[in-house]
Every structure is written in C-alpha cells, then in structure tokens.
Amino acid sequence: MATDTLPHAANIIGAAVPRIDGPFKTTGTARYAVDHDFPNLVHAFAVQSTIGKGRIRTLDVSAAEQMPGVLLVLRHGNIQNVFRTFPRQQDGSMAESRPPFEDENIYYWGQYIAVVVAETLEQAKAAASAVHADYEVEPPDVRTDLSVDFDGKRESSWKRGDPDQALASAPVVIDQTYSTPVETHNPMEMHGTVAVWDADNVTLYDSSQGVVSFRTVMSEVLGVPRENVRIISRFVGSGFGGKLSPWPQATLAAAAARQLNRPVKLSVDRRMMFSNVGHRPRTQQRIRLGATPDGKLTAIRHDFYTETSQLDDFVEHCGEQTPFIYSCPNLEVTTAMVHRNVGAPAPMRGPGAVPGLFALESAIDELAIKLKMDPLELRYKNDAERDEGKNLPFSSRHLKECYQVGAEKIGWKQRTPEVGSMRRNGKVVGMGVGAASWSAARIPCTASVELCPDGRVCVRCATQDIGTGTYTLFAQVAHAKTGVPLDRIDVFLGDSSLPDGPTSGGSMVTSAILPAATAAVNQAVTRLLNIAAQTPGSPFHGAPPDSLTIADGRVIAKDQQPQVVGVALHAGADLTANGLPFEEVLKLANLSGISATGRTFPSFEDPKAQKYSLHSFGAHFAEVEWEPEIAHLRVSRIFSIFDCGRIINKKAGANQILGAAVMGVGMSLFEETHYDKHFGQPINGNFADYLVATCADLPDLDVTFLDYPDLIVNEYGARGIGEIGMAGVAPAITSAVYHATGVRVRELPVRIEDLLQSKVLEV
Template sequence: MTTSPTISPTIAVIGAGLDRVDAPLKVTGKAHYPNDFGYAGMAHAALVRSIIAAGRIRAIDTSQAQAAPGVLTVITHLNAPRLDRGPMTLLGPSPPAPLQDDRILHYGQHVAIVVATTAEQARHAASLVRVEYESTEALLDVDDPRAEVLTDPWSLDSERGDVAAGFAAADVVVEGTYTTPDNTNNPLGLMATIAAWNGDSLTVHDSTQWPHNVRASLAAIFKIPESGIRVLAPYVGGGFGAGLRMWPHVILTVLAAREVGRTVKLVLTRPEMFTSVGHRPNSVQHIKIGASRAGDLIAIEHHGTSTVAMEDDDYEPVSLCSAVSYACPNVRTRDRQVRLNIPCPGSMRAPAEGQGNFALESAIDELAHALGMDPLEFRLRNYAGEHPLFGLPWSSNALQECYRRGAERFGWSQRTPEPGSMRDGRWLVGYGLAGASYPSYQVPCQARASVHRDGSAFVRSAATDIGTGTYTVMTQLAAELLGLDTSRVRFDLGDSDMPYSPQAGGSGLTGALGNAVHAACWRLVREFLDLVRDDMDSPLREAKLDDVTVSEGRIHRTGAPELGESYTDILARHGLEELSADGRSTPPRSEELGMAIAGAFGAKFVEVRIDPDLGLLRVTRVVSAIDGGRILNEKTATSQIIGGTVGGIGQALFEDTATDQGTGRIANATFGDYLVPVNADVPDMDVIFVGEPDRATPVGTKGVGEVGLVGVAAAIGNAVYHATGRRMRSLPITIDQLL
C-alpha cells in the first residue's frame, strides 16, 4: 500500500459533479478513436472465418483472392510464420496465436487475413478465398459427456464449517438450478487495430482497455523489445471487458503490416465481434441454502459450471460470491469448466459476479419467502459484519446502510408481502430487491506529474478511458492535490510510452491510478519544497509537507496564507521550465492492515409491471444504493451505475447469444437480432451513494464500474415472483415464462 503525508488543499473539487473534460472533443468529433486514424499509403485488411465449428482445413485456395484488384497478400496457416502464444497476464494466459495449424476449434475462427489497397478490395478478395474443410462433430452442449471437464483451475473453490451437518440442522431448505446464457459485450464502437512498422519499431493503434498488455504481448510474440513498441488508445468506443485481452486479430494486423511493409488497418465487423473478442460464458448453477426458523443462515452450497474454449484458460468462478456475501457458518463453493468448440470467452461487465449473484440472490429471496420473512429483513439479519473467509473486519462496508437508505427511497415499506397482491389496473405489480457486491481489485500503477513555468500541470499515465470518466476524475484529483483550478490541469492517458498502468477493468483502475496520481502529486509538492529548503528568499524555507497547504497555484504554510509562494515564482527563481515527479501505488494487503480489503457494495430495488394476459414485462423503477467508497465525481459515478443497471436489464430480459447446436454458428450476431435495452426499456433510475472513504488506500475509492450491473437480474426476477408467484431460474426472462 502507498502511504503519503497529507497535503492540505483548499480547492475542493473532489466529489463535485464536474462535466467530463473530454466531452467537448467527443461531441464535436475531435476525439480520435483507433478507427479514426489513417496514414498515407495505408493498406486495409479483412478476415476469412471458418464456417465449421470443429475439424480441419483440407485445402485452402487463395489464387482468386491473390489475383483480385488491389490485393497485396493473403496469409493463411500455410504461409504464416510460427508464433508463440502470448505471455501470462494479470488476467490469466493470453488467447492462442492465430494461423498456426490447420485445426478448426470454433465457428468463426480466423483462417486467413487478406490485405489490399482499400477496405472494399480486401473484403471482396476475402470472399474469394476457397476453403475445403474436413468436419468433425463439434462439442457444443455443456452437458455433453464427451467434453473435457476442468475442476477449480485457479484453486478458488472454498469450504468452511460442516455443510452436511448444517443442512441436517436447518429448519428450512431451498434448492434449485439457475442458468444464464452466453452474453456478448457489444460496445458501440467496432474494435479496430492499425499497425505501422518502422524498421524494428512498431506503432499500434488499438481498441484496447490495457495498452501495456498489448505492448508486452506483441513484444513476446514478435520477439522485439517492449521499448520498440508504442500502443496508442487515447479514446476507446466502449469495451465492457472486450478490450481486456489481446485478441488474435491484433496479432494478425501486426503480422500483415510486417509482411507487406505498409501500415495496415483492420476494423472488425459486427458479426466478427461476436467470435473475435470474447463473451460472457454461460453458466449452470445448483444452489442449496438452509436456515433456522428464526431466519439465521446455517448452510450454503453453490456449484457452478461454465464453458470455456478448447485451448483457452479464461476462468470465471461464479459460485465464489456465495462464500463471502453472508454470515453463514457452513459454506461450500465449487466451480468447474467444460471445454467446448466455442470462441474464447472473456470478461464482460461484472464477470462471475453477474452470473453468480443471480443464483445466490434469487435463492436467498426464495428462502426468505419460505420462512415467511421480509426479504429485506432476512438480508439484514444475515449481514456479514466481518469477512466470512478471512475473519477480519472490513476496511469499509456500508451494505446495511445501502439496504436501509435504498428501501426508504424506494418505498419498500409499501410492499404487501403476498405474491400477486399488488395491482395497478390490469397490471400486476411486483417489488424485488437484491444485495450486490464486487470484490476489491487493485494492482500496481504509476503516474507522473509536472508543473510548468506558466503554472499549469500535466499529469499522465498509460491508462485508458472507455467512457467511465477517467480523464475527468484524475483531472479533479490532481487539481485538488496541487491546489489548482481544473482548467489549469491536463491529464493524459492511452499511450504505452507513459508510466505503467493496469487495465481499465475489474473496477480497479480508479483506485490504482488514483493512488498513483496521489503519490505523484505529493512528491511533486515535496520536490518544490526541496528546491526552497535552503532558499533564504523563500517563506517556505525548511518547510515540510505536513506544514503546508496548496491553493490557487501556491504553496503556503498552513494557517498563514501570506507565508508562501507560487509554483511559477519558485520555478522562475531557480531557472526551471518545469518540475516533475513520479508516483506509484501498490495494492493494500489485508495481513499488513489487519482488515479485509473491501470492494463495492450495493442494494438494488426494482419495481416491475406485468400484463398477465400478454406476458408483457416492464421494469418501471430502479433504485440503486451504492457504497463505492470515496466518490471522486458524483456525476460520472452516477452515470456508471445507470449504465451498469441498463446492462443488468439487458442480462435479465434481453441478451442471449444464440448458438446453433447443429453447426456452432452464432445465429444472432447483429444488432438487428441480438437484443439490448433501448430507451423505451430503461425506466426512471435513482442512484444514491452511501458510506465513507475506504480506509485501505490514500484516496479511499472502491470502484463502481461493475457493481452497477450486479444484482439487477436477481432483483428483477424477485420482483417477477412477487408480482406473479412464479420463480425465474433462467435468463433472460421471456414472455413464454410469464404466460
């Protein structure tokens, strides 16, 4: 953990709902996304994808494509160089390298890349590549007995107490099987890569959420120094996790650029997005919960099964949430994976928790009804006041306040408990709730801060902003720590030549980056104090960090504004154009702090209305009460919770990546067929933040990017039960389930 002396700023901009600093560029079209860049003489690439799910390439004929107008090269497994698999990353192994042999492992697998003078020529030539396949029967069903089963590959299964004895002692037990389908991330911006070689140096524009991962992976695969690679991603058109791994199409673009000796650009089509950049894997979860008649949880058993690609190692332990969500003495969680002929899965907003919470919070609701208890009272009664696995106090946990404040704002007390007892005309009305959490995730991060002779500041780190507001909140944080107006601070990111940053994912970037910016800014103030430590002309002579306050571009002695001077004056007197300092953060450790590092918590309250004759379901109100630690910008944080809630509505009611069980083809790989919530599906939303800054880090944030989605599907399902008496155990909830 990074610890820093306290800087006392008098300009308080943290927490304020500041407008996005990058908004003017975005709304005027001046923000350049990877797809917007171009170079003189740039060539374009198109992919050829497999039309079978399993087997081999018997023959591949590229002659017509090679002869097509504008074509520069066609690369297949027959002429591609041997490439190593990318390195191990913080998120697990890299996906397999493309075009390394004739095997087909999933429908839509890249089998060739065509490079031509224009994008249209490349696409046309790609259609001329003829592939003969030797097809074998694909494994596509999670219950297929022939499929390889992996048990606990990351050693995350958990067990405490005596589960069998717990269930024997329980007065009431409920159990059921819950299923969630594949979901596809589908950011609005199509993912794009541009690769430009200059001798042994490489510049890449990429739709990535982690520039340093792309740089490290390309260095390992192409055996060149990381220092010779620059990855740029100043703006990314969304991601929801799709940009966390370095996918094979990026490797192919870099390879193609090297082969033709020109800059190459590849933009995935929407159907290619469904098979090229990951998806939320489906799950089958069996959960069993027992309690005493008084409402005390006694035992929980949660077994999850999810799917993984044939040669991939992505892992989402969907059952793990049951190990840490409630105070229960006897808990067993188990996860396994089944290898199928499917595209590689990957993280999608709230990975693992999004699926696991649906099963857990649905079963908790069912148990509360079986006990005749208010589902809110039941959750409050079983609140985990300390970390259930570690037995340590939380670094912060305002979940109880989330429940109480959320219930008050929602009007939960107006709910009548009997299913089907609330109506508004012909509409059945249901109230549902769910608890939510997302575990803490922080990794090392670095930042650099500079103050120039004109009194402006420049702070940077190689992070990305996928629309979450990183540009804005880091500008606010740096401005407050340096005592500057936000208009005098420039924060920049999205360049692997900048100090190291982890990925924008896992709700961990704001914490890791914020703590690094905090460290860089206090070290920069210290550098200024070091400059004047022996300066007889400075009122700050021999001052220490704890002695000073920063405000209005000045450092002064605390309580004596007249005893200070500006950054500008100090730099000028010492003949410097600027002064810089580096800062780094390291993850807090529970064993060192004596407390469990807390992630975000929340409570979701949902109202639904159902037409019993037509099976129509409308989500009409959502209240989200969130403990996200210190909120750096209430406007952008609220936007994150709203966006996550919309994603949760999609998970609950619409999203289902449909794979044809005969061929392995994704049958709905367009926005015309893959349903996501639109404006008419999004109800009034109310977001409130509760709790205090987290004690584990200097800045005190916990991240809110994922927790907004967690709990929404369960709350909607629980509201449907309250409205109809029908328990929803599979997603998405469809009309036929309600008729």
C-alpha cells in the first residue's frame, strides 16, 4: 500500500498524499448524483426550445400525454409552487434567475419549455419528442462583437491617478483589443438531479460545488423550510465553476417529484451542457498602456465588455488583477455588460482572471517588443511591492521569484528576441511567459471530529470534494494531530446535514477547512486526555492531563513519547509499545465516542488579515514549435511556477496546476462555443465539434511550488489553488506563438488561419 511510504504524523502536512477516495472512483463504487436509484423512481426528460428568441404561442402536449408510461408533462401553467430567489444574496442564488416555465417567453435556444415524466427514460424521451411547440419567432441576438450598438452603462471598477492624461503624454503607448470566446464547462460528470420527497422533506442528489448554499437556494425555490431540504453530493465529477449554483433541472426534478409524489431523476445531457448550464461568457477587452522609453509603466486602462444572458447580470470580472499585478500610478478599469440571447453564464475556472490576464499579459508582451526589452525585464521593472489598488502590503508575494525559477527551467537566457530566430529539430521554437494571480481568503467553516469506539476517527463537514483532494486534506489533518493511520480515518463530506462547510469555489476551501478541522481534532484530543486522566482503571488515572499526549492513536505520557521514526501508517502498525489505544480509553469510560466541533474565523472579520492584500501568484513559461511548411503548431513545454502559500498535499496541489495548464492549452488553441447566427443554437455542442485538448496535444508539463507559507491566511500558511493555474497560460502561449511566427493572436483561440499569415515560411 502506497501509504506505507508516507511521512508520519505531523510530517504528512505538505507530503504527496494519494487520495483516500481514489479507490472508490477506480473501482466504480463512488456514486455520483444520477447514480442514485430508489423504489418507484420515475424518469424525466426535458423538451428544449428550438428558437433563440420569441414566445410560445401554443404548446401541444396532447400526443405526449397519451403515450405509454407518461405520468406528467410539466410546463408553464401546471408547474406548482416554484419561486424566485432573491438575487445576489450572500449565501447563494439560482444560476438562472428566472424559474423554469415562469412565462411563455423564450430567451435563448435550448431553454426548457416542458419536462416529460414517465416510468422509463425511453418512454420519457419518446414522449418528449412528441411535444410540439408553435412559436412567435424573433431573430436572436448572438452577435460576437460586443461593442456594436452598445447602449448600456459602463461602470468604473477601479481608478487611481489620471490615466487619460498619463496616456496622452506617454512616450510609448500600446492600444489593443483582446477577445476571448464563449467557452463551455465540460466536466466529465454532467449535471443531473434525483429528487426524493418524504412528506414535507426533500432530498436532492445533485452534482454540487456547494451543498450548503444549494440547500438555502432550493428551500427558497421550493418554498419549504431550510431544515426540510437536504442536498447530497458525495462525489462530484468536477465542476470548474459550473456547479456553484443550482440550475433549473434541480427545480424541475423537485417540482415533478412533489407533484407526482414519486422520486424523479432528471439528467442534463452533453448537448444540453452547451445551452442550459452556464459558460464562460465572451469578453472584449481594450488595453491601453503608457510607458517611459526605459520601460516604466505610467498608465494602464483596461476597458472591457462582458457578455451575459437576457435576464441575468453576470459579470466576468476581467479587471480584478489589473490594479495590483504591476506598479503604475495611473489606472482605470471599466466594465460594460452586454446582453445576448444565450443561457446564463457562470463562473469558469479562474473567472475574470483568465480572460483578463490574457489581455493584460498580452499587452505587456507587446509593450516589451515595442520597447525592445526582454519581457521578463519589463516585468521585473514594474513589479508591485504593495497592492496599489487596495493600498495594502501583500501578505506574501513572490512573483519575481516565480519568473526567476521559470526562466532558469525553460532556458530563457538562450532566448533570442527576434521573431522566428530560434530553431530546433527542423522546427521554429518560440517562448513566452504569462503571470497568474488569484485572491486568497479564509471563509467560515464548521467541522466535527469524532473518536469512535472501533478505533476509527470520523471527520464531518458539509463541504464537498469536487475532485480536488478535499477528502484527503481532512484525513491529513486528523492523522497529523492523532497519529491514527489514514485507513482508520473516515471523512464524510457532500451532505448538507453535516456541519456547515464552504462552497468549493474561488480557491477557498483549503484555507477554510484547515483551521476548523484542526480545532475540532485538538479539542477532541483534549477531551480524550482529560477522560484518560479522570477514569478509574485507566493507567493514566490521576495524572495531570497536560502530562499526556496522543501518538499513533494511543494516549501516552509525554515523557514516554516515542521518537517519530517512521513510516507505517496503516492499521496494525504499532510504533508505541506503551500507552493505551484511544478506543480502550472509551471502553474504560463507557463512552460511545468523543466528539468536538471546530470553527474557522473568517479573514474578513480578522483585523490582522484586513491589513493585508491576500493573493496567490504564479507564472507559466510556454514553448511552442512551429512548422511553417504545413502551418503546424504544437505547444511543446510548459513550466508552471506557483506561489500559493504552503502546499498541504503536493500531489493534489500539482494535479490542480497540471489540470489547469491542460485547460489553458485547450483555451489557447481549441475551445470556442459557436452560436448559429439565425437560430442562436450552439452548433458545436458535442465533443466531436467542441475541441478540448487530448492527451496527444499535451506538452511536457512541469510544476514547481515555491511553498512559502502565508501565515496571515491560516496557521498552516496554506492558500487555495484551484483557480489560479489556468490564468496566464493563454498569454504565455500566444506570446510564444508571436515569438515563433510573428503573428499576434488577440482573439482566442489561435487558429490555423491566423498562423497562415506568418512570414516565417522556412526553417
């Protein structure tokens, strides 16, 4: 067993620990949302709009209702008791603000217009295809240029100094517009809900990044008290931000189940993933940089458009990192929201930062070229010592070191700046760099720990593991503080009936759960030691509790504590001949268990944390190979150097950055959701036409963590890591593409038609 070689006890914090939930996934015993089945369960299938804008004149369900097995055709007019959530509230809202079937209006292609419930899935699908809608059709607006006919309001998000004056007088100016397309979340596990009512209580098996907020939202949507709603999401086949809020299929499954008084299962299929459950919206960003001839930034303007649906005010905050990455006295960031006939957008990995830093970092590269300066030199020269946006010192920032380490690894010294000047193995080679950043915070969390009579330790928290290693993190803490082997630690997550835990979003789970889990284990151990000292018959009876400790799951006297030698972590290992296993203490005291609850105090209420700007940083160095004769581009190497606080699990941490770099390759070269101009349909809504990176597309990937603890965030110095890795990949790649080909791609993804413009024609 791999755990045999893991560092012992406290040293497990920071080690490369295999996931404790891995065997459930590899053996197929992990049950995801729609894997759940119940007696009497019936199947639902959604009917979607085939127009992009307009109104349903008539919806003919008579044929469908007569078909075999059909129990209900849910639609506008017969759906009962579904409500709106108050928009933008702290503890969650529906991703799509309009409840399904609220009226007869169509706002985007694929909008649900009915749901057929039948005894079998096949019957439901067959009847769904027999529902006939007659529409008043209007032309949908899915124009990709977000600036045309814009008549909304542009809001200033950040401002300092006088950027317009500084730009007007700047000796060197860059003024370019960068665009990122609609990108669609495609987690392996699609959305889906199984709804089970028991009198006034409902349990929803959903694929959720936040079971606690889902409970709040669904209680409002269904009009039942919060304590009557339970959300279960024990395993999540990734979310990438698309599962931060409930989608209409949850509402529809719950409403149908209530009206039929039978469990209902409703799945979103891959095609629907492109229309009904969010996407990263299109952005169009004008960047203006002013600089002195020796490369000091004097002005930054970042004015962007961000697309959203007709009814939802979703903003992709492209300018969030702009005020603090570089030192610059004059700056403004403005935001304009543009409505289109598309489904509601949703946060997607590194929301705002990923498209925003594509634009800003591309412009910095263009400025370096204009100044005839090395792009790293320009970055060193303008590196921010403090957060000039919030006017606060950084808690821990080592971006310069990320550049230095990355430059060393990729061999930046050998980089010659002229376009097409580097060759290797009959190919032109290009190198580029892009910075990454993401905010850190410590959000509230409650966790409980129980020392059980069978010698096992149970940890409970209503957060969830969306594939990031959260289960393992809790087990690491419990092991570090008790020495109980990992295979005797049970972690329970993904159930809203557990103690309230954080939503898995914004890279905030790790920093939130560590203090709560630690406090809970410490308190349980303190209780255990007190009981050991107070229980007659205990070998420690009468000893001062503070003379006792726990090691390898055994209560021992501190002066007999063994040297930590080792390695063996699983059951049966006996490193301490002395002491008493904690379960024996429970037996002597006739206790069914010892439990304790720990809480995390949020950083936004912490006066010390408020004095700092909390952010993670990183840099990607990308290398591309270009074969001009056949216009063939390949990303050959990516080095990712990250400053994300102390990494608690090196394996899960590296996995996050690797996965994000792969998504970054897809974003740079392939991903784009296309909408049909006439009908508004996402026309490449499948895996043959919407290209994501395959294994064959992957470069050599190499991740380095600087591993500086950020003790302002928590006692472990750990920050979250899920979002940041995708930021900076695209500008590193497009800068490398420019270096190799002389083609500057300002609208992602990089297309062969762009590369065919290259004047570098021979190797």
